[in-house]
Amino acid sequence: MSLNNVQILAPISADPLYAPSTTSARTILTRGALELAVKLQRAFNGRRLALLKARDAKQAQIDAGQFPTLLEETRSIREDLTWQGASPAPGLVDRRVEITGPPERKMIVNALNSGVTTYMTDFEDSAAPTWDNVIAGQINLYDAIREQIDFVAAETGKKYALRTDVKRPTLVVRPRGWHMEEKHVLVDGEPMSGAIFDFALFFYHNAHQLIANGVGPYFYLPKMESYLEARLWNDIFNVAQDSLAIPRGTIRGTVLIETITGAFEMEEIIFELRQHSSGLNCGRWDYIFSTIKKLRNHPQHILPDRGDVSMTVPFMSSYVKRLIEVCHKRGVHAMGGMAAQIPIKGDEAKNAIAMAGVEKDKLREVTAGHDGTWVAHPALASIAFGVFDKYMPTPNQIFYRPDQTNPDYVRITGEDLLNTNIEGGLITEEGIRKNLYIGLCYMEAWLRGLGCVPINHLMEDAATAEVSRSQLYQWVKHGVTTDDTLVKITPELTKRILDEEVAKLLVDAKSGNKYELAAKYFEPEITGQKYSDFLTTLLYDEIISPNEKHIIDLSTLDA
Template identity: 50%
Template structure:
């Protein structure tokens, strides 16, 4: 990447700000003006962020004591009202296929050139937040916005590497950026002795450097907001975005967002979240993997709500179908997009039969989404874009289908919380152990997006495996489908059997950190309390 530099009038002083790491190109991204801008965000919004996080903890205490999530009585008027969100910009009217992935230069170029309608550049679940990754990601996006990003593959066996460069702007996917969630800190930048919010760091730094360029192109900036749990958290985001627009001299409502509904509490507040962000929201997204993770975490102490192994928890299960259809109904009633979920499959080379079976699952999933009324969908690999595109083209000739109001849908609280039936197999249990260990080892080594058994695994899917293991092991009288008790002896045997599943460890991402990952998983599964997020204790081990 070439050097980048953006200058703006200084938004706030840099006194009391300490950057406690160094990465290539850091001074070109963290200019004094950018640091001052970030410090201003922190000082204004950090107390409010902490209040929202405290509210999350209080709510989980209620759930742990047997309480159940439900639609709020105090916001019934919002749900009953006839309001709509603001009109959508032209660039976001057609989002039928979106691709997601991390923010390294090669990925950014390939994703923007992929033929997808939208590329979500992800600082969250598919990025391990090493300081090098974060700074390199911001630099990549700064150059991509300006059309100058290039990347040269390394020389192999004396042969020159492939040269990657962007297609013309009109042929590129629309760029959206996903910052990390409210629960995460950015430890490398401290303001007044306190780590700043990772959310504010990621979004604020991108907005500071790129808002004027993107606004001039009528491209936002646009963002995906992850892991919200309440309308109050959405309102906090709206206040942050209002503040950024004022500080950067942007028009009110210039910054547009899509919110991922990927927590169980949030599904009961979708109208309220849309309302809180109604002047700038473009839609909601079915973040299915994080949603399953949140279901397990919310009901971690509820013995009657234990889910079967992950492969059996599909979107055709009644509680997930209710979630998807309620999201469509809610969005279309308010004039917003209802985005479908991720196809995690990646092409299987060398086995045509297995590859076709995997693609058949993708076809069925995308057909279900477009038939139900979704306006678009996600894929994890560029090779799946033509397949998803064709399915949506055939069934959705217009740019979207917000006219499909799904007035036939009637979803109750119990529909959303009733667990799916199924089993736990030995392969499913040991598969969870393998996914956790392999993903965590790669994450600790700086890689947040890892292909495992022809699925693109990220933090969300690893969290399902990790929380399922904890809940299964801390529940009473659970057995595998062959009658074997689910207990810590079974976990120990899974660790013993793990080398047989891993094969040649030296070829795996993060191979040198596999033993460390096993130790982390062992401690987390034995702990009396379920850790809120895998990435919280693991983050202390990065860098």
């Protein structure tokens, strides 16, 4: 591969891995794309690193008892009723059913054929960022946007092709969060930001083509913890658009409110992205994870078993109400959360119960005022459409202002967002085992390069594994006693159960499994020895083989 002034530190695949595609890694790793990535990295990585340090400082304040609150410094933004977010962009007016999944070729074809309105392809929580996965994902999206993604699966001989009788959903890309690095790529001696790398490659290659297709480059922005992190994205958007002679405001970003600190700054986040804002989304599983994570050292905020933390408990219900109120006040979409269920084959009774639960969840969302919702499996799309079509006959319901149309509406306060009291919630030995099993199985799959995994008829990703890890840490730290067996949750107990689960899984495990490696990383986290910031950063070095560190050094590339 020849790129002037680029040092190739390890061989880049001649693309046998990407055999289903006619597009190669060389098509993606072009000089122009890498120049944009370097330009953005040099301009903004210092701010990214400073914002990550600010997260640590905020955590220290919370640990000391200074809980999140609405910011006095931004009161004028919240009280100014004159500003609005951007009007819905082409292809983003009606978003009633969105499907999500990693940028894997089969998944992309199935999603584009599913008949949903929007498809979020995910480089973050449902993708393990091996070099092959990252580059293959970019290749697959490049091909999908140009409708050249049809292929025959080598392992099965099955043909995957885009249907001509289904309207294509609008594509939205989720890059990695600010905390992730792309260690295969160096710039000035430092790993590149994973978020900047994902964004730059996709934007450079596809922005003009998407505009020609009648839509635009649209993104989901994950795991932000403050409005200053949204400002960073907005500045990156402006520089990227200016660099490619694309009008500012063409990019749109939907922010996933996945952190409890971000929930206190929803309005400010929309304000920072104004001309680029396409609303907010209730990233429910990450939000539960963040609530446990941020409040983990305070015993009054211990949460019960994951199954008892529903969307109707006080802090989750308040989060939903505030998000809808804020979004509609500012004229942007308020998107609902994920239905992670997978159809249960071979058991019609259990499947009927599961699907009824999906329908109930979507009914709650649409009647609360959400403008759309997420599903993890194409089979759930018809359920979501049925509910939203019935109760939301308009393309969206941004016009619905619950604070103005409901005389009994009570405005959500900061205290409401922190109300983690869950009546009837229990902590059980089954909850311990389920958390250990889910966390262990997910981590094992991630170490093999898989970012989303079906477990117990649910599609689990990094967010749900984080809930499992964080609950176990919190329960051990505070020496909680189980409500069913009246046993104190100790490091010895969680280690014993972890060992039991590993032993059971190894009985039928395939050769090359990573259960013991996963357990090595999991054990300190669930016995209270340490609490890592993210599982994905904890495990990342394990999915970089020694001969891949590093693949490209862009330090001498002029940009």
